[in-house]
Amino acid sequence: MNPAEIRITAEPIDTGRCKFVVSEPVHAGGVRRFASPDEASGSPLAEAIFALPGADVAEVIVSGNLVTVVKRSPVPWQTVGKAVGEAIRAALAGAGPAVVPKPAAAATPGTDDDALYERVADLFESQVNPMVARHGGRVELIDVQDAVVMVRMAGGCQGCGMADVTLRQGIEAMLQQHVPDVKGVVDITDHAAGSNPYFAAAKK
Amino acid sequence: MLRPSTHRLLLLLPTATYRTAAFVDAARRLGVDVTVASERPSTFQHANPGGLVTLDLSDPDRAAAQARAFAREHPLQGVVGVDDDTAVVAAAIAGALGLRGNDVAAARAARDKHEQRTSLAAAGVAVPHFRLVRVDEDPRRLAAAVPYPCVLKPLRLAASRGVIRADTPAQFVDAFGRVKRILEQAGCDRSILVEDFVPGREVALEGLLLAGELRVLALFDKPDPLDGPYFEETIYVTPSRLPADEQRAVAACAERAAAALGLREGPVHAELRVNGSGPWLIELAARPIGGRCSGALRFEIRETGKGNGETLSLEEIVIRHALGMNLPALEREPQASGVMMIPVPGAGVLREVRGVDGARGLPLVEEVVITAHPGQELVPWPEGARYPGFIFARGGTPEAVEAALRAAHRQLQFVIASD
Numbered sequence: 001m002n003p004a005e006i007r008i009t010a011e012p013i014d015t016g017r018c019k020f021v022v023s024e025p026v027h028a029g030g031v032r033r034f035a036s037p038d039e040a041s042g043s044p045l046a047e048a049i050f051a052l053p054g055a056d057v058a059e060v061i062v063s064g065n066l067v068t069v070v071k072r073s074p075v076p077w078q079t080v081g082k083a084v085g086e087a088i089r090a091a092l093a094g095a096g097p098a099v100v101p102k103p104a105a106a107a108t109p110g111t112d113d114d115a116l117y118e119r120v121a122d123l124f125e126s127q128v129n130p131m132v133a134r135h136g137g138r139v140e141l142i143d144v145q146d147a148v149v150m151v152r153m154a155g156g157c158q159g160c161g162m163a164d165v166t167l168r169q170g171i172e173a174m175l176q177q178h179v180p181d182v183k184g185v186v187d188i189t190d191h192a193a194g195s196n197p198y199f200a201a202a203k204k
Numbered sequence: 205m206l207r208p209s210t211h212r213l214l215l216l217l218p219t220a221t222y223r224t225a226a227f228v229d230a231a232r233r234l235g236v237d238v239t240v241a242s243e244r245p246s247t248f249q250h251a252n253p254g255g256l257v258t259l260d261l262s263d264p265d266r267a268a269a270q271a272r273a274f275a276r277e278h279p280l281q282g283v284v285g286v287d288d289d290t291a292v293v294a295a296a297i298a299g300a301l302g303l304r305g306n307d308v309a310a311a312r313a314a315r316d317k318h319e320q321r322t323s324l325a326a327a328g329v330a331v332p333h334f335r336l337v338r339v340d341e342d343p344r345r346l347a348a349a350v351p352y353p354c355v356l357k358p359l360r361l362a363a364s365r366g367v368i369r370a371d372t373p374a375q376f377v378d379a380f381g382r383v384k385r386i387l388e389q390a391g392c393d394r395s396i397l398v399e400d401f402v403p404g405r406e407v408a409l410e411g412l413l414l415a416g417e418l419r420v421l422a423l424f425d426k427p428d429p430l431d432g433p434y435f436e437e438t439i440y441v442t443p444s445r446l447p448a449d450e451q452r453a454v455a456a457c458a459e460r461a462a463a464a465l466g467l468r469e470g471p472v473h474a475e476l477r478v479n480g481s482g483p484w485l486i487e488l489a490a491r492p493i494g495g496r497c498s499g500a501l502r503f504e505i506r507e508t509g510k511g512n513g514e515t516l517s518l519e520e521i522v523i524r525h526a527l528g529m530n531l532p533a534l535e536r537e538p539q540a541s542g543v544m545m546i547p548v549p550g551a552g553v554l555r556e557v558r559g560v561d562g563a564r565g566l567p568l569v570e571e572v573v574i575t576a577h578p579g580q581e582l583v584p585w586p587e588g589a590r591y592p593g594f595i596f597a598r599g600g601t602p603e604a605v606e607a608a609l610r611a612a613h614r615q616l617q618f619v620i621a622s623d
Contacts, residue, residue, distance in 0.1 A: 009561055010561070010564060012564070012571050012572075012573075072514075074502065074514070074515055076569075076570035076571070076598060077564070077570065077571065078564060078565065078566075078567070078568070078569055078570055081564075127251070131247040131248055131251070132247060134247045135247055159577050161219060161220060161221060161222070161224055162217070162219055162224055162242070162246070163224075164224050164225045164228045164229070165217065165224055165228060165240050165242075165246065165256070166246070166247075166248065168228055168232065168238075169228075169238070169240050169246065169248060169252055169255040169256050170246060170247070170248030170251065170252060170256070171248075173248070173251065173252040173255050174248070174251050174252070177251075192573075192574055192577075193578075194577050195577055195578045195579045196577075196579070197577055199219040199220060200220065200577065200580065200590075
């Protein structure tokens with residue numbers, strides 16, 4: 001693959017998170033989340049992003065043609081984004097896969113990601129989605145990795161001014177109560193693309 | 205998932221605020237438990253009764269009674285309002301629960317433009333000459349009696365909605381009718397403040413009141429002239445390029461204004477004009493800067509010893525103050541910073557925004573946030589009050605930041621259906 005032909009669009013979510021939309025598939029095996037350089041070991045794309053100087057990358061999430069990067073550094077995405085793009089291009093141009101498949105989970109009944117996924121999916125179906133449906137919303141469970149739940153909001157939740165409240169005070173609080181093994185929730189929604197938010201913001 | 209906390213903050217978030225993500229994120233970073241109060245119930249309220257509550261944000265006394273009842277089950281250590289209305293509600297709740305905050309009378313005086321003008325003029329703070337008129341008065345008779353140029357203002361609308369300059373009696377009559385329609389549409393007070401237009405450079409001061417003492421957090425220049433006839437804001441850049449003595453005079457004027465209103469605690473956002481007569485107080489609000497603009501501000505963490513480039517947001521400072529937590533040095537980062545509230549490009553339904561990637565890729569541009577959604581109706585000022593988005597930039601000098609904001613804005617193309 002010629003790296004020059006790969007088109008990458010950076011879509012900052014906030015100062016700490018940025019989504020990179022890649023014109024080529026990056027990882028076809030579902031969602032992979034890397035929360036440390038150690039976890040990235042063996043996956044050239046994630047290794048390279050964690051190694052970016054000055055970015056202090058905290059997390060890399062790869063799914064399909066999306067790469068979401070979470071950083072702690074105040075360095076702007078305008079600077080970091082170019083380096084991330086170069087890392088993605090270099091990894092895709094390499095001989096091996098840019099991201100290796102997720103290793104099999106340790107067989108700990110009741111706490112592995114597959115079991116958590118089932119419990120979270122049940123909670124979403126039975127309680128979370130009926131609640132957000134009252135505002136025309138929907139919350140999709142994308143994956144559970146290392147006990148971190150990845151969600152995507154849709155309908156009235158996508159772009160809603162209160163989406164963060166729904167996520168933190170609603171969904172996260174319910175997970176804490178009903179599935180306490182869950183360690184965190186990551187929202188990978190493209191809120192800017194929401195066309196029918198339940199609450200739209202106005203200044204002051 | 206959530207860190208245990210000994211602090212619970214009541215965060216007053218109207219459902220239409222832009223401020224939700226910034227305040228919720230700030231509370232999480234500080235490890236503070238949050239109860240979000242809105243005027244409409246969350247669908248999760250029964251599932252998380254300690255984290256979500258519905259308050260009547262249109263009635264501060266009623267909201268305070270509701271908060272008092274809530275606090276019996278879930279004790280609160282602080283309360284923060286995020287806009288003009290919730291600043292008054294926060295003051296009422298603080299008074300009812302014995303929390304840090306302003307007196308309700310002071311918050312109300314800041315909320316109402318006529319009450320504010322009256323208090324400031326009585327205290328000798330430089331404000332434009334003003335008079336209050338009713339919408340049922342004869343505009344032609346009024347037009348013959350006011351000096352020109354003048355400005356007509358609703359008393360309680362935000363973001364300069366309904367604020368119109370008139371240079372002649374004919375313009376006054378037109379503006380009067382337009383403001384009257386806006387007030388009817390908004391369903392608010394049927395009075396209009398008519399005041400002298402004050403020429404000069406406009407600045408915005410962001411500050412924090414600590415027991416009545418004003419700590420200036422940032423002073424923004426507004427490089428685009430705000431001479432009317434409408435007053436849609438665009439660029440804010442800090443640090444200010446005003447001479448140091450004028451900056452001190454601006455800060456002193458804002459502090460006198462806060463004292464005259466009786467404000468003693470928490471964030472203030474003041475807008476002033478500076479001309480040959482010195483600073484004039486145009487408006488002072490008992491809340492932090494609006495919209496997404498706080499993203500332009502970062503503060504150094506030096507007292508905590510972190511010193512690794514990590515910074516605090518304005519919202520973290522506001523929450524720390526409300527909860528009585530230690531405050532850092534309250535010094536802004538060394539870099540120049542700015543934000544552009546993207547002007548409404550025209551009336552119609554937004555279909556698409558092009559050029560965002562190009563704008564993001566420009567030097568010094570940190571972020572381009574389009575907050576208007578496809579299908580949203582864009583309404584220009586003075587009837588409108590919603591910006592379609594925000595551009596942020598940082599750099600070595602205010603001049604460079606301002607140039608970057610303008611360059612990024614030129615990249616954007618709004619596709620609007622006007623039918």
